[in-house]
Amino acid sequence: MYSIDESDDVLIDRVKKGDCEAFSPLVGRYKMALYKIIYRMVVNRDDTEDLVQEVFIKAFREIGKFRSGMPLYPWLAKIAVNHTINFLKRERSIKPMNIDDIKEVVPSRKDDPVQMTREKILHENINRAMALLPEEYRVIMVLRVEEDMAYDEISRVLKIPRGTVMSRLARARQKLKEIFKELKVRDYAV
Numbered sequence: 001m002y003s004i005d006e007s008d009d010v011l012i013d014r015v016k017k018g019d020c021e022a023f024s025p026l027v028g029r030y031k032m033a034l035y036k037i038i039y040r041m042v043v044n045r046d047d048t049e050d051l052v053q054e055v056f057i058k059a060f061r062e063i064g065k066f067r068s069g070m071p072l073y074p075w076l077a078k079i080a081v082n083h084t085i086n087f088l089k090r091e092r093s094i095k096p097m098n099i100d101d102i103k104e105v106v107p108s109r110k111d112d113p114v115q116m117t118r119e120k121i122l123h124e125n126i127n128r129a130m131a132l133l134p135e136e137y138r139v140i141m142v143l144r145v146e147e148d149m150a151y152d153e154i155s156r157v158l159k160i161p162r163g164t165v166m167s168r169l170a171r172a173r174q175k176l177k178e179i180f181k182e183l184k185v186r187d188y189a190v
Contacts, residue, residue, distance in 0.1 A: 008072040015063050023063070027056050030073060033147075034080045040142040041084045043131045051087060055080045077147065078157040081139060088135050129179040137172035144169055 006025065014022035034055055039048040059079055066075055130138055143149045143157065144165075151169075155162045 009068060012063060012066060012068065012072065015060070020060075023056075023060055026072065030076050031056075033073065034076060037077060037080050037142055037147060038084050040130060040146060041081075041135070041139055042088065043127075047087070051080075051084055055083050058083060074149075074153060074157070077143075077149075081143065081157050085135070085139065125180070125183060128183060129176050132179050133172060133175055137168060137175055140165060140168045141172045141176070 008026065008029075011022045011026055015026075031052060035048060035052050038051045038055070039045070042048055042051065055076070059076055062079070066072070130141065133141065139158065140154065143154045144151075149157070151162050151165045154165045158165070160168075
Protein backbone atom coordinates (compact mmCIF):
# COMPACT_ATOMS: atom_id res chain seq x y z
CA MET A 1 0.00 0.00 0.00
CA TYR A 2 1.24 3.46 -0.86
CA SER A 3 0.74 6.75 0.87
CA ILE A 4 -1.27 9.37 -0.99
CA ASP A 5 1.52 11.79 -0.08
CA GLU A 6 4.10 9.98 -2.22
CA SER A 7 5.11 12.05 -5.21
CA ASP A 8 4.49 11.06 -8.79
CA ASP A 9 8.24 10.77 -9.31
CA VAL A 10 8.65 8.26 -6.48
CA LEU A 11 5.74 6.15 -7.74
CA ILE A 12 6.90 6.30 -11.36
CA ASP A 13 10.41 5.25 -10.31
CA ARG A 14 8.95 2.24 -8.51
CA VAL A 15 6.84 1.30 -11.53
CA LYS A 16 9.91 1.55 -13.78
CA LYS A 17 11.71 -0.83 -11.41
CA GLY A 18 8.92 -3.40 -11.79
CA ASP A 19 6.57 -2.55 -8.90
CA CYS A 20 3.25 -2.68 -10.76
CA GLU A 21 1.26 -1.82 -7.62
CA ALA A 22 2.87 1.63 -7.52
CA PHE A 23 0.88 2.58 -10.63
CA SER A 24 -2.47 2.28 -8.83
CA PRO A 25 -2.16 5.55 -6.83
CA LEU A 26 -1.34 7.37 -10.07
CA VAL A 27 -4.54 6.05 -11.63
CA GLY A 28 -6.51 7.24 -8.62
CA ARG A 29 -4.86 10.64 -8.77
CA TYR A 30 -5.53 11.36 -12.46
CA LYS A 31 -8.55 9.26 -13.42
CA MET A 32 -11.18 12.00 -13.03
CA ALA A 33 -9.11 14.64 -14.83
CA LEU A 34 -8.64 12.33 -17.83
CA TYR A 35 -12.29 11.32 -17.69
CA LYS A 36 -13.33 14.97 -18.05
CA ILE A 37 -11.06 15.53 -21.05
CA ILE A 38 -12.17 12.38 -22.84
CA TYR A 39 -15.87 12.80 -22.07
CA ARG A 40 -15.88 16.28 -23.58
CA MET A 41 -14.39 14.82 -26.74
CA VAL A 42 -16.61 11.76 -27.18
CA VAL A 43 -19.76 12.79 -25.25
CA ASN A 44 -20.55 9.19 -24.31
CA ARG A 45 -20.06 7.79 -20.80
CA ASP A 46 -19.48 4.16 -21.81
CA ASP A 47 -16.90 5.07 -24.45
CA THR A 48 -15.26 7.47 -22.00
CA GLU A 49 -14.89 4.81 -19.32
CA ASP A 50 -13.37 2.40 -21.84
CA LEU A 51 -11.02 5.04 -23.21
CA VAL A 52 -9.82 6.09 -19.75
CA GLN A 53 -8.90 2.48 -18.99
CA GLU A 54 -7.14 2.13 -22.34
CA VAL A 55 -5.19 5.34 -21.72
CA PHE A 56 -3.92 4.07 -18.37
CA ILE A 57 -2.97 0.73 -19.91
CA LYS A 58 -1.06 2.54 -22.64
CA ALA A 59 0.60 4.85 -20.09
CA PHE A 60 1.64 1.85 -17.98
CA ARG A 61 3.18 0.15 -21.00
CA GLU A 62 4.97 3.36 -22.04
CA ILE A 63 6.09 4.47 -18.57
CA GLY A 64 9.68 3.61 -19.44
CA LYS A 65 9.61 6.44 -22.00
CA PHE A 66 8.46 8.99 -19.42
CA ARG A 67 11.23 11.44 -18.51
CA SER A 68 11.76 11.58 -14.76
CA GLY A 69 11.38 15.00 -13.21
CA MET A 70 8.73 16.12 -15.70
CA PRO A 71 5.10 16.62 -14.59
CA LEU A 72 3.03 13.49 -15.21
CA TYR A 73 -0.35 15.05 -15.97
CA PRO A 74 0.56 16.73 -19.29
CA TRP A 75 2.09 13.45 -20.47
CA LEU A 76 -1.09 11.55 -19.53
CA ALA A 77 -3.28 14.24 -21.11
CA LYS A 78 -1.32 13.98 -24.35
CA ILE A 79 -1.81 10.21 -24.42
CA ALA A 80 -5.52 10.67 -23.63
CA VAL A 81 -6.10 13.28 -26.34
CA ASN A 82 -4.21 11.35 -29.01
CA HIS A 83 -5.86 8.04 -28.10
CA THR A 84 -9.30 9.68 -28.14
CA ILE A 85 -8.63 11.37 -31.48
CA ASN A 86 -7.68 7.97 -32.93
CA PHE A 87 -10.87 6.50 -31.49
CA LEU A 88 -12.96 9.29 -33.03
CA LYS A 89 -11.30 8.75 -36.41
CA ARG A 90 -12.25 5.06 -36.28
CA GLU A 91 -15.81 6.01 -35.34
CA ARG A 92 -16.24 8.56 -38.15
CA SER A 93 -18.61 6.22 -39.91
CA ILE A 94 -21.20 7.50 -37.46
CA LYS A 95 -22.98 10.50 -38.96
CA PRO A 96 -22.35 13.88 -37.35
CA MET A 97 -24.93 15.04 -34.83
CA ASN A 98 -27.43 17.72 -35.55
CA ILE A 99 -29.36 19.84 -33.11
CA ASP A 100 -32.38 17.51 -33.10
CA ASP A 101 -30.19 14.55 -32.12
CA ILE A 102 -28.48 16.36 -29.29
CA LYS A 103 -31.39 15.77 -26.90
CA GLU A 104 -30.22 12.17 -26.64
CA VAL A 105 -26.70 13.23 -25.64
CA VAL A 106 -27.78 15.68 -22.94
CA PRO A 107 -31.24 14.70 -21.79
CA SER A 108 -33.77 17.42 -21.18
CA ARG A 109 -34.59 18.02 -17.54
CA LYS A 110 -37.98 19.64 -18.17
CA ASP A 111 -39.69 16.72 -16.41
CA ASP A 112 -37.47 17.11 -13.35
CA PRO A 113 -39.57 18.31 -10.41
CA VAL A 114 -36.66 20.25 -8.98
CA GLN A 115 -36.42 23.68 -10.55
CA MET A 116 -33.10 24.09 -12.34
CA THR A 117 -30.97 27.08 -11.46
CA ARG A 118 -29.80 29.48 -14.14
CA GLU A 119 -26.26 28.16 -13.83
CA LYS A 120 -27.34 24.56 -14.42
CA ILE A 121 -29.31 25.54 -17.50
CA LEU A 122 -26.33 27.41 -18.88
CA HIS A 123 -24.09 24.42 -18.16
CA GLU A 124 -26.48 22.10 -20.00
CA ASN A 125 -26.54 24.43 -23.00
CA ILE A 126 -22.76 24.59 -23.03
CA ASN A 127 -22.63 20.79 -23.03
CA ARG A 128 -25.07 20.68 -25.92
CA ALA A 129 -23.10 23.23 -27.89
CA MET A 130 -19.77 21.51 -27.21
CA ALA A 131 -21.21 18.21 -28.43
CA LEU A 132 -22.11 19.89 -31.73
CA LEU A 133 -18.64 21.32 -32.34
CA PRO A 134 -16.52 19.57 -34.96
CA GLU A 135 -13.94 17.28 -33.37
CA GLU A 136 -10.89 19.46 -34.02
CA TYR A 137 -12.58 22.47 -32.40
CA ARG A 138 -13.98 20.50 -29.46
CA VAL A 139 -10.49 19.17 -28.63
CA ILE A 140 -9.00 22.67 -28.70
CA MET A 141 -11.77 24.08 -26.48
CA VAL A 142 -11.45 21.27 -23.94
CA LEU A 143 -7.70 21.66 -23.66
CA ARG A 144 -7.70 25.46 -23.52
CA VAL A 145 -10.83 26.26 -21.52
CA GLU A 146 -11.38 23.24 -19.30
CA GLU A 147 -7.80 22.05 -18.84
CA ASP A 148 -6.39 25.61 -18.90
CA MET A 149 -3.49 24.55 -21.11
CA ALA A 150 -1.33 27.22 -22.68
CA TYR A 151 -1.19 27.51 -26.48
CA ASP A 152 2.31 26.00 -26.51
CA GLU A 153 1.18 23.00 -24.44
CA ILE A 154 -1.76 22.40 -26.77
CA SER A 155 0.60 22.71 -29.72
CA ARG A 156 2.83 19.98 -28.26
CA VAL A 157 -0.08 17.70 -27.32
CA LEU A 158 -1.78 17.92 -30.71
CA LYS A 159 1.46 18.22 -32.69
CA ILE A 160 0.26 21.29 -34.57
CA PRO A 161 1.80 24.79 -34.83
CA ARG A 162 0.92 27.38 -32.17
CA GLY A 163 -0.72 29.56 -34.84
CA THR A 164 -3.00 26.69 -35.82
CA VAL A 165 -4.01 26.32 -32.17
CA MET A 166 -4.88 30.00 -32.01
CA SER A 167 -6.84 30.03 -35.26
CA ARG A 168 -8.77 26.84 -34.40
CA LEU A 169 -9.59 28.28 -31.00
CA ALA A 170 -10.92 31.47 -32.61
CA ARG A 171 -12.99 29.42 -35.08
CA ALA A 172 -14.25 27.20 -32.26
CA ARG A 173 -15.43 30.23 -30.30
CA GLN A 174 -17.17 31.63 -33.35
CA LYS A 175 -18.82 28.28 -34.07
CA LEU A 176 -19.98 28.05 -30.45
CA LYS A 177 -21.60 31.48 -30.73
CA GLU A 178 -23.43 30.32 -33.86
CA ILE A 179 -24.57 27.12 -32.13
CA PHE A 180 -25.77 29.10 -29.12
CA LYS A 181 -27.83 31.31 -31.41
CA GLU A 182 -29.35 28.21 -33.06
CA LEU A 183 -30.12 26.74 -29.66
CA LYS A 184 -31.57 30.13 -28.71
CA VAL A 185 -29.34 30.51 -25.68
CA ARG A 186 -29.43 34.11 -24.55
CA ASP A 187 -26.84 34.28 -21.76
CA TYR A 188 -23.48 32.94 -22.80
CA ALA A 189 -19.86 33.94 -22.82
CA VAL A 190 -17.31 32.29 -25.08
